[in-house]
Amino acid sequence: MSEEQYNKGQIATSQLKTAIWLFLSGRDPASVITLAGAASAILHQLAKNQGKTTFVDFARGIPAAFGGPTLPRSKYNKYVNDKLGINPLKHMSPSCPDTLEIDVEKSAEDVITKAVADYVPLFGQGDDFIKAFLQWSWLNRDGPKVMKDYEKIPKRLRRK
């Protein structure tokens, strides 16, 4: 029990690993959302620092491919984090109701996916916990069909 130095890559990795472990063992999905959300926030910045296209930057640019606007980064990020339950599970203002309507299981999976999308360009997909989640997704979300659908997407719409 003494002071030690850590970097944010380690901190995000630890939290994402814990989130995936909790998710795959069927534990509390609210905790999964919070942990994967924390990891995602750090991984987004690390990916941005390295000049990678982050999940948020890719997603907010999709409307532009259809002639729409490119949404502002912080506004879009907040929108996604609100929708996925990341913000409502850690913040509460005096005007918030005592209840929250959310599909926690779906959000838990989606928030992990968001974090993994920024983890892989930074650290690859060779870590066991990343492989475990990708394998789970492949088996439970009809991986072959997802890949078939992906092949139909015009190349200009794919993430570089």
Add this chain to the structure above:
Amino acid sequence: MSLQTYQRLDLASRQLETAIGLFIGGHDKFSVITLAGAADGLLSQLVANKGEKTFVETLAGESDDSATSSRGAMGTHVNRLLFINAVKHMDDGDDGILTLDLFNWAFAAIMIAVADLVTLQGRGVNFVEAFLLWVKQNLDPNTYNIDCDPHWKRLKPANQEQSDS
């Protein structure tokens, strides 16, 4: 998977229970800080909604320091002190390096959330009682406030007492 309505108190309790499970089980303590911090983000507002004082509020105003003079300022101060924000955020220009005593800050983050949960639900919540029992059996009473005594003061280490005299 379906859309359901949850009490925020339940969502906070589950996150705190997970934090305690990870802490006692010797798992990742960054996750403990994040979960306990998130739990208290909800619990402290629920306490305030009831017109009660949050744990952090009881600490505010004890000194003339503007950083701790109000509930809001004290909340920000505590979140910074315990690295609750740092382990879930990263901004432009952040060097990405943290130096901290992970065990102690994870423990402190849990204790703050536990204090607010006890204000809301009283003693008797199973995982809280289990945690407090674990604390009593495993931590040094000279270093940690294992009985949650509001008048408790940390004993100085022997070498520090010598240097003070």
